[in-house]
Amino acid sequence: MGRKIVVAKPGLDGHDRQAKVIARVLKDNGYDVVYTGIRQTPSQIAQTVLQESADVVVLNNLSGAHLELFPETAKRIRELGLNPFIIGTGVIPPEDQEELLKKGLDVVFGPGTPPQTIVEAIKQWEQTNP
Amino acid sequence: MGLEEGKEKWMELYTKHIGKHAERQKEFILDSGLVLEPIYDPTNSQFEYEQDLGWPGMYPFTRGVQPNMYRGRFWTMRQYAGYGTAKETNERFRYLLEQGQTGLSVAFDLPTQIGYDSDHELSMGEVGKVGVAIDTVEDMHILFDQIDLSKVSTSMTINAPAAVLLAMYIVVAEENGLDRKVLSGTIQNDILKEYVARGTYIFPPKPSLRLIADTIEFCAQEMPKWNPISISGYHIREAGANAVEEIAFTFANAKAYVDAVLKRNISVDDFAGQLSFFFAAHNNLLEEVAKFRAARRLWAKIMREQYGATKERAMMLRFHTQTAGSTLTAQQPLNNIIRVTLQALAAVLGGTQSLHTNSYDEALSLPTEEAVKVALRTQQILAYESGVADTVDPLGGSYVIERLTNELEENIARELKAIDDMGGAVAAIESGYMQKRIAESAYKYYKGVANGEKVIVGVNKFADPEEDQSFRVLRVDPKIREEQIESINEVKSKRDNVKVEESLEELRKAAMTEDVNLMPLIIDAVRNRCTLGEIMDTLRDVFGEYRPPVVF
């Protein structure tokens, strides 16, 4: 049974090139990928994760709003009693990466991360969560 | 020895040579798909000088839109800037003007670009982040404090709410005792590429085109020095399109705007001269220079042959260029200075009217002041030291450049025709055609990088595994949202709320009838201190909101 991944863009940032490439690379690695499109609120993403029974959530934001939006999204997801693997991606400086890990994200990748690295992180997580 | 004979001899020599020493690649292919031959010469690069190149400042403008290009004045050095509050951005503007920048370019934050006030639920985390937050005309007053609007030209990257921001600019000038006639600048106002590539749309295409036609009509009548639209290929290219798609999709969009204005019985000669364009300068120097020249020639032909323009000004492709942000790398960021230099060189050799050079740290965060200065200095070195600005179209007549110019023009025209056959830009966008093409090109590019066919220095070749990934980051104070909300509340407590209601109601009524120009009503609303969000919500009620098609 293939894993289901939600790729979501919280915030108002409309640049979806990166998110779409990530979605496609995940698909090419055999995952079922639900893409939410742009301009999502944390509660919209949380309900999506719930309805789709997603195993993994990839958040992408390029507008610098990640410190506000990623933790809020993770909180909303976990409040629904869900425990997916939550990955943050985008233009995220190293010091913010540490802070996000403290605030409910499982892995965070900064600028210039190749999509394949995200795939590897998911595969690694799958090994410990069969 | 004749030309053909010489070429044959060389061909023999060449074949023998590569038989012994294989070339670096089997084929040398440009991103737009053209395959480069080993050499260009009179046998494979042919052109009619008068017809294909002509003279600068004259149809078909291949060599440039001015008779002497940069020998008179350099291109406008216009760095896109804006973050935080209007006060902070005003300080950055004045710094840039002191440093010798010659035009302003305003970046707005996302809530402003999508027509939400800073106190809107969706503005959380976004206020002041990618640009300056503007909620009311009072913010606009602060933004241009101590800047003489009759002397500076101002470009605003604003699309769906462009009419409102233009109205605010007009009201600021007016309240400083300036006539709108003297104002010069540009609003981006190009909604079609927002649907395709950039994502800050609000309304569906039809009412959006109406608002755009309203602003073009208004400027044609009242603001002769203003460019009411900057039809942008930049974001299309950044989203992944190749050079041909960039120009073809932009021209398809441009034709949709021209058609929308023509429906109002305004002659093409009366407004087309105020249309401006905006393109990207990417890494491949030869392809990019040829692209700009091909675009200029094709646009002149379209305007003259398809639209019957007779004024030269209406056939000129005047454009702003920005270096390609997507080519900048987070790894070894100083390398980006060199990339930007080469891209800026392509723009200048391509005959741009104004230029933004990206800051080398942009892949990492908002640009720091130091990086912005280097970017501006890059342009100044090109202008004052390199010598490329001292004669017109220095690469004109180069065999490879002329051949690529011809081929790119043909390919762009073919792509444009395909979109025309689909029913034009709006149909091509609604069916997801443009988005699909862009996503495909973006994915192809990603694949090329992933498998190493596409070399990116410092990333997939010459990478530095020991590289220190920490970097200096410009931070926007998260408290800024509260400050903005306070000033909204202050404006709301001081204004005449009866007038506010009246002007919004007038606007609503006018929006429901299609033949009223909304600009004067929006100016009234702005003057009465309606917020950006209030004006846009009024229009949202009437026009509805756009929902994108599903495309990967």
Added chain:
Amino acid sequence: MGTNQSLIRALRNGSQADIARAITLIEKNDENMSEFLKLLYEEDTTPVPLIGLTGFGGAGKSSLVGVLAESLLKLGKRIGIMAVDPTSPKSGGALLGDRIRLQHLFPNENLFFRSFANKGSLGGLSPLLMESVKILEVAGFDYIFLETVGIGQSEVDITHFADVVVLVLSPGLGDEIQFLKGGIMEIADILVMNKMDMPSANVSLAALEAYARLLDEPPKVVPVSAIERRNIDVLLFEINDCYGRKQESHELEQIRKQRNRALYHSWMMQMLEPILDQCYSEGEVPYIAAKTFVDSIGRCLNEY
């Protein structure tokens, strides 16, 4: 087992978390699935209209489902939507993007949306979809929409077993109509010409109407524009009307019987698939191998 019972109870209350969990239980072929399904089928439910929307990609199905759902939500209805996208035969993965058109309607307690990848295998998806319909029925939804790209080729395709089948077309797809002649056109109850906001839409509409008149039982043709929300109420009326007529004529009962039979078939195929492979080894004559297998089942059936 207790957990199954409490899951059913939670479903009766319409809990979205539990609807999702129940669907996943079937999707993952959980060991509790048999017992859960047994309990599920014991539930006394009122039938809920199952509206199947199908058509070529680009016809605007998702936007149409979006505006239909929006209208019904305004009337206080509870809407379930199931959207199916193709699985890539190469990687086995799928891109499920149909939510994009509806995300603005969330968060919403009255709207449940689930994306499915069709997995490309024989009867692979149908059981899951059909059981999901049952789950949504138990959860008390008022309408269930099923959106598929498939143009009803396989006889276990659930589109054939929707209560109301809507075929969505858009202008300029004239040539495709020819392709459809033998297939879905005949089982569609309503033909929708979407994107009537496009310039040449009237020409396409006239062509579709002319074509529809030639069919034995001419379906209704409804022109709409999802983008401009034009004629959406008319389409809703036609959907309800069609459902009502089928209810009166007892056609619905027939459809549901067929649906259960098809569900049985597709479960069967899904369960047989791994065994079938086991009973064939290279070098055997394919026909003989198949016949031997089926004959042996026949003998078992006699004893059974």
